[in-house]
Amino acid sequence: MRSTLLFALALVALTATAVPADDDKGTATEEPIIDMFRNSPNAIPLDPRDPTLDPMNLFRDPNDNPKREPGPINIQKAVGGLSFQGIPTFFRLPVALSQEDLTAGKVEVAFMGASQDLSTGQRGTAYGPQAVRTGEVVGGWGELMPLAHPSAGEVDFTKVMTCVDYGDAPIDIMSNERSVLSVHKMVKEIAETGAIPVIVGGDHSLMYPDLVAITDVYGKGKVGVIHFDAHFDGIPLLFGHYLSHGAPVRRLIDEGHVNGRNFVQIGLNSVKPGKKDIAWMRENQVRYHFIHEFDDKGWRAVLEEAIAEATDGVEYVFISVDTDCLDPAFAPGMGTPEPGGMTLRELFPMLRAIGTQTKVVGVEMVEVNPIADPTYRTGQVGVRILREIMTGVALGKLGIDDPYYVDPLWKDHGGPIED
Numbered sequence: 001m002r003s004t005l006l007f008a009l010a011l012v013a014l015t016a017t018a019v020p021a022d023d024d025k026g027t028a029t030e031e032p033i034i035d036m037f038r039n040s041p042n043a044i045p046l047d048p049r050d051p052t053l054d055p056m057n058l059f060r061d062p063n064d065n066p067k068r069e070p071g072p073i074n075i076q077k078a079v080g081g082l083s084f085q086g087i088p089t090f091f092r093l094p095v096a097l098s099q100e101d102l103t104a105g106k107v108e109v110a111f112m113g114a115s116q117d118l119s120t121g122q123r124g125t126a127y128g129p130q131a132v133r134t135g136e137v138v139g140g141w142g143e144l145m146p147l148a149h150p151s152a153g154e155v156d157f158t159k160v161m162t163c164v165d166y167g168d169a170p171i172d173i174m175s176n177e178r179s180v181l182s183v184h185k186m187v188k189e190i191a192e193t194g195a196i197p198v199i200v201g202g203d204h205s206l207m208y209p210d211l212v213a214i215t216d217v218y219g220k221g222k223v224g225v226i227h228f229d230a231h232f233d234g235i236p237l238l239f240g241h242y243l244s245h246g247a248p249v250r251r252l253i254d255e256g257h258v259n260g261r262n263f264v265q266i267g268l269n270s271v272k273p274g275k276k277d278i279a280w281m282r283e284n285q286v287r288y289h290f291i292h293e294f295d296d297k298g299w300r301a302v303l304e305e306a307i308a309e310a311t312d313g314v315e316y317v318f319i320s321v322d323t324d325c326l327d328p329a330f331a332p333g334m335g336t337p338e339p340g341g342m343t344l345r346e347l348f349p350m351l352r353a354i355g356t357q358t359k360v361v362g363v364e365m366v367e368v369n370p371i372a373d374p375t376y377r378t379g380q381v382g383v384r385i386l387r388e389i390m391t392g393v394a395l396g397k398l399g400i401d402d403p404y405y406v407d408p409l410w411k412d413h414g415g416p417i418e419d
């Protein structure tokens with residue numbers, strides 16, 4: 001009974017906001033919208049009366065909850081479980097809702113979802129964050145099954161660092177541009193506390209708000225980027241739009257957020273960049289490594305060059321993984337698949353090594369499109385990509401400086417185990 005009453009009240013409140021009481025025209029416009037499009041093609045008509053007009057208005061008040069002390073909240077019933085159990089937060093981590101929660105909990109890593117995907121090739125990356133939350137959590141989570149890593153031994157990053165799920169950025173499902181500010185707000189909130197934001201997309205247009213927020217906190221030109229991608233993502237414009245998943249690199253470098261010489265691309269494997277694009281990259285000293293370098297000199301050499309280039313004169317590193325750097329054999333659900341990409345056994349140790357070797361201040365993984373993959377592999381690979389990066393960061397925190405570290409017990413068989 002009480003809930004019915006609340007529901008009715010909520011409905012009245014919603015209706016009242018959606019259509020002002022003194023407005024008997026509903027949402028009708030003065031002129032047919034087809035004429036608006038024809039007469040002013042550059043101004044998309046929007047109705048200011050719509051409460052969903054601005055994604056920035058869609059943030060819930062983080063204090064609109066039962067009264068509690070600030071800090072992360074563990075919302076799981078059980079102390080641990082298998083991957084098909086539990087409320088699907090990233091890695092079944094506790095939840096943080098506000099910057100105060102992050103600070104009070106001394107959070108070191110905050111995962112967040114951002115589901116804008118309007119500029120991706122095959123739409124569906126909007127489902128990426130949820131696919132990664134529900135994807136295989138490598139056997140188990142929590143206290144029930146402490147997780148070993150096949151190279152790093154019993155280093156479980158969720159135990160080495162305080163990690164949370166910070167929720168999803170509210171977005172305008174019909175505009176990437178109009179979704180940028182809420183993504184930027186959340187990434188900045190995390191970065192300001194000193195925690196590492198880990199953004200799960202969503203398409204690669206996210207790289208723009210992600211890195212603007214990071215460089216707002218750490219300084220323009222102070223962050224190097226190691227960018228795994230089949231594409232260079234530096235086209236100037238697309239249908240007149242400044243922002244798309246093909247353009248964030250151009251925006252970030254042209255606006256001076258990241259120096260071209262600290263922008264390192266690994267795995268290029270597509271019709272883009274062409275000659276003109278490469279001319280722009282060279283002019284801006286962008287460091288690029290096409291996929292053939294993996295065969296020419298091996299992935300370890302590419303990795304070592306990339307780390308040196310990204311940290312050339314700067315201290316901090318942002319890792320951007322567009323899953324289309326991989327061969328689609330490994331992850332068929334992605335925005336813009338490109339056959340002939342790298343293997344998981346190349347990507348994983350590279351990611352771990354970057355985590356170990358550099359001061360990572362932000363991570364994004366984008367273009368995971370579970371809708372295009374009925375085999376669920378892509379979500380599972382997405383989980384593992386994040387785990388490899390964070391395992392590297394955890395190893396670094398534990399003082400391990402070998403980029404190719406393997407726990408001795410996981411390497412050499414034979415002989416008794418010494419305590």
Ligand SMILES: [Mn+2]
Nearest residue numbers: 204229233322
């Ligand atoms: Mn990309």
